């Protein structure tokens with residue numbers, strides 16, 4: 320029987336994606352202190368484009384240099400776009416090789432901007448992000464003028480993406496960054512037209528989409544990454560997500576990617592009490608294939624309300640799991656992240672029938688069973704577990720950007736140290752620019 324994952328797919332805007340697999344957005348953090356595109360981006364996406372995925376999403380490209388998720392993010396704004404126009408074109412040429420779609424993920428980090436970069440970031444309200452061991456400033460609530468500026472910035476960056484050869488864009492409204500903050504009632508406590516009920520909390524999204532469509536028309540794919548829920552008490556809920564999905568469909572979005580969680584609750588990479596606990600994560604490994612997909616159940620409920628294409632990302636590791644999700648018709652695309660850092664060709668191998676299971680490298684830092692207890696008071700260690708393991712993936716991304724293949728033997732502690740050093744240097748470079 321032909322596998323669905325290898326079937327092509329037509330988006331509402333008329334573009335064709337050659338198969339059902341998307342490399343999920345993964346921040347590259349390889350721009351220098353000037354936040355411009357460089358040869359590393361070109362090398363990296365050339366490697367991924369050789370891996371036969373239908374759609375490559377870039378890591379988050381920021382619309383405002385004062386609001387980056389990391390100091391080595393790419394930023395595109397009116398001040399710097401001319402300087403990097405040619406390198407953006409080279410990036411898109413590399414990432415669209417092999418008939419691959421390359422979409423730019425566009426974001427504003429909001430209150431999740433590191434404090435070293437900006438100690439007073441703009442956000443919907445002044446609710447500060449509190450992560451043990453990390454430094455985030457108390458946000459300045461955005462004025463109406465600030466909000467309109469952000470809307471313009473998204474539209475500008477989308478236009479540059481189109482003009483420089485990217486074949487689509489994704490608006491990042493997940494994982495606790497600015498647009499996701501607007502949706503969350505515990506973070507957006509505004510009482511004006513941009514806060515309060517869900518209609519107001521999603522207003523900025525609809526305004527951005529409208530402005531972007533004015534800039535690029537309707538034949539250019541615009542997608543959005545949305546949290547199925549924040550998994551925070553009083554946060555954006557699964558019921559509200561369904562309402563927002565329906566509004567986004569009406570606004571002319573091509574595809575919604577379903578993810579979930581924030582820095583405070585990193586479900587996006589499968590970290591929750593279950594996976595932190597080794598005994599219970601054992602259960603997870605033996606669980607049904609359907610459960611390998613973190614957010615498929617949420618997507619099922621969203622599907623009841625919308626008919627536009629959905630993509631589900633997070634946790635997919637087997638061909639069978641991918642096929643089951645596609646066969647259910649709940650989603651039309653599957654996002655794959657970490658396995659493509661461990662082996663950029665793993666999807667090609669799976670499509671060729673050489674691989675049934677994708678490489679699993681989502682290690683946690685093992686410092687002793689007491690630390691891994693779900694009731695552990697050692698929140699700092701939990702945070703390290705969640706984000707420390709990310710360092711390993713950042714290191715593999717950096718290797719590919721340097722034209723090397725991933726080093727599967729790299730120890731997570733070494734990766735953590737190398738990453739901390741690189742981060743420190745990146746902050747220094749950023750501040751000097």
Ligand SMILES: Cc1cc2nc3c(=O)[nH]c(=O)nc-3n(C[C@H](O)[C@H](O)[C@H](O)COP(=O)(O)O)c2cc1C
Nearest residue numbers: 343344345346378379587632633634655656657712
């Ligand atoms: C190193 C790394 C960087 C990431 N950066 C981003 C990002 O820039 N934008 C985004 O939407 N998600 C980001 N994510 C989340 C992934 O897109 C994806 O949702 C997550 O890894 C779960 O998919 P997986 O289980 O297949 O890895 C990142 C994940 C990793 C591991």
